[in-house]
Amino acid sequence: MIRFENVGLRYGMGPEVLRDVTFRIPEGSFQFLSGPSGAGKTTLLRLLFMSMKPTRGLITVFGKDRSSLDRRELPLIRRKIGVVFQDFRLLDHMTTYENVALPLRVRGREESSYRADVVDLLNWVGLGERMHARPPILSGGEKQRAAIARALIEQPKILLADEPTGNVDPPLARRLLRLFLELNRLGTAVVIATHDVALMDQVEARRMVLSQGRLDIYD
Numbered sequence: 001m002i003r004f005e006n007v008g009l010r011y012g013m014g015p016e017v018l019r020d021v022t023f024r025i026p027e028g029s030f031q032f033l034s035g036p037s038g039a040g041k042t043t044l045l046r047l048l049f050m051s052m053k054p055t056r057g058l059i060t061v062f063g064k065d066r067s068s069l070d071r072r073e074l075p076l077i078r079r080k081i082g083v084v085f086q087d088f089r090l091l092d093h094m095t096t097y098e099n100v101a102l103p104l105r106v107r108g109r110e111e112s113s114y115r116a117d118v119v120d121l122l123n124w125v126g127l128g129e130r131m132h133a134r135p136p137i138l139s140g141g142e143k144q145r146a147a148i149a150r151a152l153i154e155q156p157k158i159l160l161a162d163e164p165t166g167n168v169d170p171p172l173a174r175r176l177l178r179l180f181l182e183l184n185r186l187g188t189a190v191v192i193a194t195h196d197v198a199l200m201d202q203v204e205a206r207r208m209v210l211s212q213g214r215l216d217i218y219d
Contacts, residue, residue, distance in 0.1 A: 001027050001158060001189060002048060007057030009043065016055070017043060019213040025158065025191065030184045032200045033193040035210035041193040042086075044210065045160050048191065049083055050074055062157070082151030082188075084161040088143045090135040090150075096142075097122065097131040100149045118153065125149045125179060141172040148179060158189040165199055173199055 002025040009018040017040050025031070025048075033041050046052040047059065050066060059066035061077060069077070090099045097118060104114045122131050125145040135143055144164060151159060161180065165173035177199060184190045194200065200207060207218045 001025055003060040005058040007054045009055045017213055021215045025189055028187050030190045031206040033208045039210040045162055079154050080157040082156035082159040084147050084151050084164050086162045088147045092135050095132050095134055096146050100153055103154055121149050141168045161192045
């Protein structure tokens with residue numbers, strides 16, 4: 001679904017922060033993206049989500065050349081990509097239900113057409129009893145699961161998760177990992193950026209390791 005060929009990226013006139021990055025994300029695959037702090041994991045996720053353009057190289061997303069896409073096409077393609085950010089990006093004045101449903105509301109859908117789907121998804125991530133709560137009273141783990149549910153509500157082809165277990169305890173991290181694995185079994189490709197070696201050791205999955213701007217892949 002996504003292909004990088006010799007991709008490089010630099011900020012301004014500085015040195016390249018990513019150099020000759022080449023990899024593919026097949027449909028229905030599961031992979032970890034790891035590396036030390038400052039290695040460029042978040043930058044690579046931004047390139048995957050197309051919120052940044054590379055300085056050089058080829059990025060192909062769902063068969064389309066990233067460099068040839070115009071602004072009108074980007075939102076349509078991004079709907080196929082779910083993203084879980086480190087800071088959750090939940091809106092404090094909205095309930096958990098409203099936060100998860102927001103992408104569908106923005107698209108102009110009537111609530112009657114999606115309410116059952118949102119409720120089912122909240123139950124699936126274990127927030128069925130918290131759907132009317134607002135983010136300020138949610139725990140860190142509950143906010144994380146709400147962010148995951150919002151990323152999944154449009155049934156993306158691929159999910160990008162940036163340090164999804166970084167702010168939770170080990171039992172909850174394992175629970176979140178099980179959610180990602182179940183999602184993957186349902187057909188969604190998953191990319192998890194993490195520095196948690198113990199988490200990665202729980203799953204036999206491809207590891208993409210960034211170090212000094214270069215990417216090594218271990219199947």
